[in-house]
Amino acid sequence: MAKDQPLNLPEILKKYEEEILTEWLREQAAAVSFRPDQMHESELRHQSTEFLALLTETIQSNSMADITGPAWTRVREFLETISRSRAVQGFTSTETAFFVFSLKQPIFSKLQEVLGNDGRILIRDLWALTNLIDKLGLYTTEIFIASKENIISRQQREMIELSTPVVQLWEGILALPLIGTLDSERTQVVMESLLTKIVETGSYISIIDITGVPTVDTLVAQHLLKTVAAAKLMGAECIISGIRPQIAQTIVHLGVDLKDVITKASMAEAFRIALMKHGLGISKLSQNSKV
Amino acid sequence: MITQRSEVKYIRSSEDIISVRQAVREWSVNLGMNLIDQTKIVTAASELARNTFIYGGGGRLIIEQVNNGTRNGLKLTFEDKGPGINNIDLALKDGYTTSGGMGLGLGGAKRLSNEFEIVSEPGKGTKITIIRWK
Amino acid sequence: MEKIPILKLKEFLLVTIQVDMHDRLALSLQDDLTSMIVKTGARGVLIDISSLEIVDSFIGRMLSNIASMSNILDAITVVVGMRPAVAITMVELGLEMRNVRTALNIDKGIEMLQSMIKEDNPGYLNDNSKE
Numbered sequence: 418m419a420k421d422q423p424l425n426l427p428e429i430l431k432k433y434e435e436e437i438l439t440e441w442l443r444e445q446a447a448a449v450s451f452r453p454d455q456m457h458e459s460e461l462r463h464q465s466t467e468f469l470a471l472l473t474e475t476i477q478s479n480s481m482a483d484i485t486g487p488a489w490t491r492v493r494e495f496l497e498t499i500s501r502s503r504a505v506q507g508f509t510s511t512e513t514a515f516f517v518f519s520l521k522q523p524i525f526s527k528l529q530e531v532l533g534n535d536g537r538i539l540i541r542d543l544w545a546l547t548n549l550i551d552k553l554g555l556y557t558t559e560i561f562i563a564s565k566e567n568i569i570s571r572q573q574r575e576m577i578e579l580s581t582p583v584v585q586l587w588e589g590i591l592a593l594p595l596i597g598t599l600d601s602e603r604t605q606v607v608m609e610s611l612l613t614k615i616v617e618t619g620s621y622i623s624i625i626d627i628t629g630v631p632t633v634d635t636l637v638a639q640h641l642l643k644t645v646a647a648a649k650l651m652g653a654e655c656i657i658s659g660i661r662p663q664i665a666q667t668i669v670h671l672g673v674d675l676k677d678v679i680t681k682a683s684m685a686e687a688f689r690i691a692l693m694k695h696g697l698g699i700s701k702l703s704q705n706s707k708v
Numbered sequence: 709m710i711t712q713r714s715e716v717k718y719i720r721s722s723e724d725i726i727s728v729r730q731a732v733r734e735w736s737v738n739l740g741m742n743l744i745d746q747t748k749i750v751t752a753a754s755e756l757a758r759n760t761f762i763y764g765g766g767g768r769l770i771i772e773q774v775n776n777g778t779r780n781g782l783k784l785t786f787e788d789k790g791p792g793i794n795n796i797d798l799a800l801k802d803g804y805t806t807s808g809g810m811g812l813g814l815g816g817a818k819r820l821s822n823e824f825e826i827v828s829e830p831g832k833g834t835k836i837t838i839i840r841w842k
Numbered sequence: 843m844e845k846i847p848i849l850k851l852k853e854f855l856l857v858t859i860q861v862d863m864h865d866r867l868a869l870s871l872q873d874d875l876t877s878m879i880v881k882t883g884a885r886g887v888l889i890d891i892s893s894l895e896i897v898d899s900f901i902g903r904m905l906s907n908i909a910s911m912s913n914i915l916d917a918i919t920v921v922v923g924m925r926p927a928v929a930i931t932m933v934e935l936g937l938e939m940r941n942v943r944t945a946l947n948i949d950k951g952i953e954m955l956q957s958m959i960k961e962d963n964p965g966y967l968n969d970n971s972k973e
Binding site for chain 3: 722723725726729730733743744746747748750751754755758813815816819820
């Protein structure tokens with residue numbers, strides 16, 4: 418029965434590897450999605466050659482039914498590398514998966530050419546090939562999506578960091594003007610970057626100004642208080658400034674305890690206090706030394 | 709929830725507490741957790757490993773990388789066949805301890821984790837499970 | 843058994859904790875420090891924890907003990923170099939270490955010790971900036 422006979426696919430791939438490679442490269446180059454600006458032809462050739470060689474080698478002695486096993490590790494890893502780099506380069510998921518799916522046609526043609534006469538054998542091999550290519554193509558897409566998600570979350574983080582800069586007002590005095598709504602994630606990122614800046618600059622006092630924050634809920638208030646507590650543990654102090662009347666009311670209603678925290682209405686006031694704490698003050702220049 | 713990989717570490721000495729910290733650190737780094745999350749789970753693991761050693765008379769830790777369908781996470785299960793905890797609520801309160809220490813271990817580990825579960829009965833040992841999602 | 847080195851820095855003692863300490867090492871550090879304080883008559887102790895990636899309740903307890911013991915021996919302890927991730931975790935853990943003074947780094951720690959000893963107020967537990 419045709420079913421019990423071994424597949425011809427492994428042998429055919431091995432014997433006609435060169436020709437299949439050539440056909441495959443032609444398929445990829447002819448695709449509407451081919452981007453000669455994004456990927457150099459020689460790079461594509463190199464990747465395709467390597468992949469086909471890996472694939473051919475793997476199916477010589479291993480079942481094509483399950484690509485998750487250890488025998489297929491090198492193939493998977495190769496696809497992971499390709500997929501990730503294409504994700505970073507800006508290819509779409511279709512373009513990336515096309516690398517794998519475009520292999521079908523060249524191998525189909527070869528199978529037909531060699532096995533043409535016996536329909537049942539041909540269909541068996543075609544079916545095995547289709548299954549394999551589909552699995553590999555889907556795997557490539559999975560990795561691509563995961564890579565994209567990583568890139569997005571990294572960019573989100575960078576955006577958050579960029580939008581909450583920590584500035585040095587004076588030697589040893591930092592200011593963190595918070596603007597916009599604070600959600601849990603953003604507040605945590607902000608917390609970390611302030612504390613890191615404190616260590617980097619050796620600043621003994623930080624002014625967290627919330628003038629630009631429309632609302633403060635319990636979670637945000639707690640995060641702020643934790644930041645102040647953490648700074649204190651590290652040996653630095655925080656002043657919270659810019660608390661508007663509405664926010665003051667909210668804080669009281671929420672039952673948040675600010676007993677250990679210095680608060681000032683304005684950043685200017687907070688700055689004055691910060692200077693004082695280090696024995697500094699601002700005085701007028703004498704008439705003669707006016708610039 | 710599915711487990712993708714796992715490892716068992718035995719807690720039989722105070723040196724083992726250190727190797728638990730190192731193992732949990734390694735797993736959390738491999739999972740791609742950010743520094744704060746790493747620090748939280750390693751610290752929680754240190755507290756629980758110490759509890760297992762001191763109060764549980766030794767035991768083991770099962771480290772698992774899990775996935776709940778949308779996120780990956782690190783699940784730590786501390787098991788011992790010690791005397792068990794009489795009053796769990798009391799034990800979870802900060803400051804409570806039967807041997808003069810600071811007593812922050814259990815409640816602290818809970819606060820540092822996304823999920824916390826404890827099963828314990830006098831004479832039947834203790835099993836504490838915590839999860840930190842990435 | 844390995845020991846954590848205690849260095850003399852002017853009239854102070856400096857301890858740099860760089861290894862993941864197991865219980866016996868932590869206890870021997872407490873012993874060694876108290877002996878050294880008495881032996882050298884040091885008025886201040888600086889504990890540099892900038893290499894520590896984790897401070898759990900055990901280490902916290904140790905630092906607290908050292909602060910209390912040195913206080914009794916008329917020396918002030920300042921812990922320096924706590925990492926942000928460690929500080930955030932300790933706050934979450936609920937580890938307050940109220941009796942331990944802290945400074946951002948060794949220089950600031952020395953400044954703090956020098957100003958406090960000048961005031962000759964070793965038992966002054968409040969934040970030294972509230973003058």
